[in-house]
Amino acid sequence: MTANRRTFIKKSVALSAYSIIVTSGLLSLSEAKANLLPDTPSTHSLQQTLKRLFKDQEIIASDKIDIQLPKIAVNGAAVSITVTSTLKDVESIAILVEKNPTPLAAKFELSPDLDPFVSTHLKIAESSAVLVIVETSEGFYSAGEKVIVTMGGC
Amino acid sequence: MQEKKSSLLWAVARIQMSSIKIRTKRKDGETQIRMLIAHPMEHGRNRDAKTNALIPAHFIQELTVKLNKNVIINGKIGANISKDPFFSFMLRGGNAGDKITISWLDNLGNKDTQVHVVK
Numbered sequence: 396m397t398a399n400r401r402t403f404i405k406k407s408v409a410l411s412a413y414s415i416i417v418t419s420g421l422l423s424l425s426e427a428k429a430n431l432l433p434d435t436p437s438t439h440s441l442q443q444t445l446k447r448l449f450k451d452q453e454i455i456a457s458d459k460i461d462i463q464l465p466k467i468a469v470n471g472a473a474v475s476i477t478v479t480s481t482l483k484d485v486e487s488i489a490i491l492v493e494k495n496p497t498p499l500a501a502k503f504e505l506s507p508d509l510d511p512f513v514s515t516h517l518k519i520a521e522s523s524a525v526l527v528i529v530e531t532s533e534g535f536y537s538a539g540e541k542v543i544v545t546m547g548g549c
Numbered sequence: 550m551q552e553k554k555s556s557l558l559w560a561v562a563r564i565q566m567s568s569i570k571i572r573t574k575r576k577d578g579e580t581q582i583r584m585l586i587a588h589p590m591e592h593g594r595n596r597d598a599k600t601n602a603l604i605p606a607h608f609i610q611e612l613t614v615k616l617n618k619n620v621i622i623n624g625k626i627g628a629n630i631s632k633d634p635f636f637s638f639m640l641r642g643g644n645a646g647d648k649i650t651i652s653w654l655d656n657l658g659n660k661d662t663q664v665h666v667v668k
Binding site for chain 1: 579590592594612616619620621622623624625626627628629630631632634635636637638639640641642
């Protein structure tokens, strides 16, 4: 009886150790894959996209970014958005749609010859927040706006 | 209605041999650059209405805008941009005769370039 119990404990310890190794191995495998992904828009959640695009940079909410977006969009297939900013030394502007399967819509690197101004049309799958992240020489700033989509466009 | 419009755009683009339409407007010391590109921008999750097969992803990934010979905009584009994408930018300054070159590259390796001279 005691021998049985001993072997059972031994086996269960071995099994749990094995499962820990396997799961941690799997985790490191998926991490390795994530690192290998090229810097292009791909299927990721918003948090993952932000982490991939901006690493662990601090993103500060700012009121110096103006987003013009309709409050209610009848057709989600083409929602016009205009982003302007009064921030100085803007280097890039990124537009993300929170609930789309691929959040990143576009990221523009702008030269100093350009005003911090971008206007385009977005596809929005469902009512969601639209996030704009502006990179300046001093850091990253963000602003968001919500849009209600009555007919999803994807 | 929208499909008709975009197929018309495609037809126009074929005739002109370019998928990019560029407009510029000089005002108050600034130049607004507007562009309209004929492209399906499929993200790969839509299904064909008749066969119910997935339509493969086909979207523009890179957009480059040059002012004369300098690159002024380097854009990474995702499939979240609408079909037949529209973009607008504001250029500081800009003189008559400046050359604006716009080119795109999609995920299937197709590309196109168009040159526009600011009036």
